Amino acid sequence: xxxxxxxxxxxxxxxxxxxxxxxxxxxxxxxxxxxxxxxxxxxxxxxxxxxxxxxxxxxxxxxxxxxxxxxxxxxxxxxxxxxxxxxxxxxxxxxxxxxxxxxxxxxxxxxxxxxxxxxxxxxxxxxxxxxxxxxxxxxxxxxxxxxxxxxxxxxxxxxxxxxxxxxxxxxxxxxxxxxxxxxxxxxxxxxxxxxxxxxxxxxxxxxxxxxxxxxxxxxxxxxxxxxxxxxxxxxxxxxxxxxxxxxxxxxxxxxxxxxxxxxxxxxxxxxxxxxxxxxxxxxxxxxxxxxxxxxxxx
Numbered sequence: 001x002x003x004x005x006x007x008x009x010x011x012x013x014x015x016x017x018x019x020x021x022x023x024x025x026x027x028x029x030x031x032x033x034x035x036x037x038x039x040x041x042x043x044x045x046x047x048x049x050x051x052x053x054x055x056x057x058x059x060x061x062x063x064x065x066x067x068x069x070x071x072x073x074x075x076x077x078x079x080x081x082x083x084x085x086x087x088x089x090x091x092x093x094x095x096x097x098x099x100x101x102x103x104x105x106x107x108x109x110x111x112x113x114x115x116x117x118x119x120x121x122x123x124x125x126x127x128x129x130x131x132x133x134x135x136x137x138x139x140x141x142x143x144x145x146x147x148x149x150x151x152x153x154x155x156x157x158x159x160x161x162x163x164x165x166x167x168x169x170x171x172x173x174x175x176x177x178x179x180x181x182x183x184x185x186x187x188x189x190x191x192x193x194x195x196x197x198x199x200x201x202x203x204x205x206x207x208x209x210x211x212x213x214x215x216x217x218x219x220x221x222x223x224x225x226x227x228x229x230x231x232x233x234x235x236x237x238x239x240x241x242x243x244x245x246x247x248x249x250x251x252x253x254x255x256x257x258x259x260x261x262x263x264x265x266x267x268x269x270x271x272x273x274x275x276x277x278x279x280x281x282x283x284x285x286x287x288x289x290x291x292x293x294x295x296x297x298x
Contacts, residue, residue, distance in 0.1 A: 022088060
């Protein structure tokens with residue numbers, strides 16, 4: 001199930017958060033294999049520096065997943081088809097913060113922004129949608145009565161875990177909808193494991209942050225190692241709706257397909273997450289566009 005050494009010449013790949021960390025490592029591999037890679041990033045200067053360091057055809061476009069206006073502008077301004085969309089960008093907050101649209105920031109950036117982006121591009125996507133999740137989904141639940149953490153005490157890992165569980169439920173429901181439409185496009189997910197990047201992990205306590213930092217120095221793999229599950233999910237011989245993760249205790253090592261937590265496989269919860277996401281973002285599954293794309297592919 002390793003990622004094939006595919007020649008990606010003539011294909012376009014969009015990688016959100018592709019200017020640093022795991023996203024940058026993924027984008028570099030895709031560019032080296034011949035893809036035209038679009039780094040969809042907030043910091044354009046950082047994006048241009050990352051693009052300049054990559055071998056291949058790489059461009060930089062602005063995208064802030066914490067703003068639905070930015071998501072729409074990116075989708076409207078991106079020309080042509082997209083063969084691969086990698087929803088890699090994410091965030092973590094030690095305190096409750098809100099996006100430009102008033103969403104709890106972790107839910108907004110990690111799930112609602114990618115949800116909107118995917119559906120806005122879906123009529124032009126020909127290959128796969130890969131969404132990055134986390135092992136934090138395994139202890140999480142979706143609280144439909146308080147999705148935005150407005151009433152219960154805010155916990156960084158609780159909000160982060162909920163957002164990453166939402167990513168997996170979105171992936172499952174997206175794959176179901178694509179299959180029902182007869183589309184060849186696959187929706188897959190990837191858990192990078194523990195990787196040493198500049199992604200800020202906030203436990204909510206100084207002691208917890210120090211312990212996590214020590215664990216990172218002792219156990220974490222490189223960004224290139226953390227990219228392996230995403231590359232498997234993007235290029236490997238894996239089924240739609242699958243989750244790729246590191247082989248060794250879900251922390252590091254070669255990538256393989258693993259079972260997600262049972263909570264991520266509940267079709268009723270997945271359908272409800274989708275409905276809530278449509279209501280919050282105002283973006284819906286483009287069935288007509290998907291049907292048109294399927295006919296064009298045939």
